[in-house]
Amino acid sequence: MDTVVQNPLRTLIDPFGRQISYIRVSVTDRCDFRCFYCMSEDMTFLPKSDLLTLEELDRLCSLFVARGTRKIRITGGEPLVRRNIMSLFRGLSRHLDSGALEELTVTTNGSQLARHAQELYDCGVRRINVSLDTLDDAKFREITRWGDLSAVLKGIDAAQSAGLKIKINAVALKGVNDAEFESLIRWAHGRGMDLTFIEVMPLGEIEQARVDQYLPLSQVRAQLLDSFTLSESNYETGGPARYVNVKETGGRLGFITPLTHNFCESCNRVRLTCTGTLYMCLGQEDAADLRAPLRASASNELLEAEIERAILRKPKGHDFVIDRATRLPAVGRHMSVTGG
Ligand SMILES: C[S@@+](CC[C@H](N)C(=O)[O-])C[C@H]1O[C@@H](n2cnc3c(N)ncnc32)[C@H](O)[C@@H]1O
């Protein structure tokens, strides 16, 4: 006789037995920066009329919470440039208050953080990710094209003063920030922040060939051994980063290696875009449209059925390749669409 798997909480479980407990929500595809590895300088963004309202995003997030999501990360594009975005944080904080949600967090470029840090904390946000690839003014401009490093540093100051714990994410970029890894580590750890390096991923068309940007983190790690003593850490966030402790700084260093080490077997997440498209994997094209069932009915029945069907299609993993022979990106959309 077949064994019937009981699931009284109606949590979402994919065909590989992975429970979906984490959703990343890209609330806008727009950004006030144009990081050269993320976007082309001349981007065409979605018309505003295609976007879900903040109330609709709240409804979708709340449904995922009801179905077992314990962690929500708000991302983008740059999430803090979306008008009235704090109302979404305020609304979702009710799930923290009720205990249904464990963590509400955000990934930001930091440009608007000085304005919003205190309110984020007041909404129950405790840890945030700030993306920062260099501490050099001119390089920062070169990487982000439009960004201002001093605004980001002020944002980081404000966030720490408000009591937010910060993790810095830095993309390792060949020939761009590779001379700076040691100083980034000393700076972040000196301020009590974790730091994670990320391998560049082949997402979306940009001006430059990916292979010219890509720096395997195995190489970075070997290079760091000249300056630091690294020991394996069993620290786990449920995310893709693998951590080491740095003896000289007493801090923690993460590596996100989608290219050199595939981490899909423990993937517990799905990604929702600002138009209500649900991606079951960052590196695959398959998606489900949740906007139509969301708007078709005030009840959640159609929506839940669509989400359940989508989770059953969650693929085993991505298959990123960056080499001279592979010219096309793994997927056509940019990271700013799906949300990093
Ligand atoms: C798309 S951004 C969205 C949130 C916010 N704008 C920020 O920069 O933190 C999220 C993260 O994705 C990273 N990212 C963007 N494009 C990438 C790519 N092609 N490969 C690897 N990381 C990328 C960024 O560096 C950032 O840390």
Ligand code: SF4
């Ligand atoms: S990485 Fe973030 S800040 Fe940079 S262009 Fe992409 S969305 Fe904007």
